[in-house]
Amino acid sequence: MFADPDHPTAVTSTRIETAEQYIESLRGRNLRIFLFGERVAEPVDHPLIRPSINAVAETYELARQNPELATAVSPFTG
Numbered sequence: 001m002f003a004d005p006d007h008p009t010a011v012t013s014t015r016i017e018t019a020e021q022y023i024e025s026l027r028g029r030n031l032r033i034f035l036f037g038e039r040v041a042e043p044v045d046h047p048l049i050r051p052s053i054n055a056v057a058e059t060y061e062l063a064r065q066n067p068e069l070a071t072a073v074s075p076f077t078g
Contacts, residue, residue, distance in 0.1 A: 019057035026053065
């Protein structure tokens with residue numbers, strides 16, 4: 001999968017805190033993604049890509065359920 005460097009996409013700075021927000025943040029980016037030689041119009045809905053998206057999304061839910069486990073303290077800033 002490769003994005004087209006000649007057609008940059010807009011980047012938003014909205015904070016993502018839930019699995020649903022993460023998944024929605026991936027929609028509508030108009031990336032040029034190819035899988036097995038075929039263009040994938042919306043990667044979020046592709047059956048081979050979605051399990052990976054769901055796995056990352058689950059980390060957002062786990063962080064909400066157990067913030068102590070999901071929080072790292074920087075040795076530089078505390």
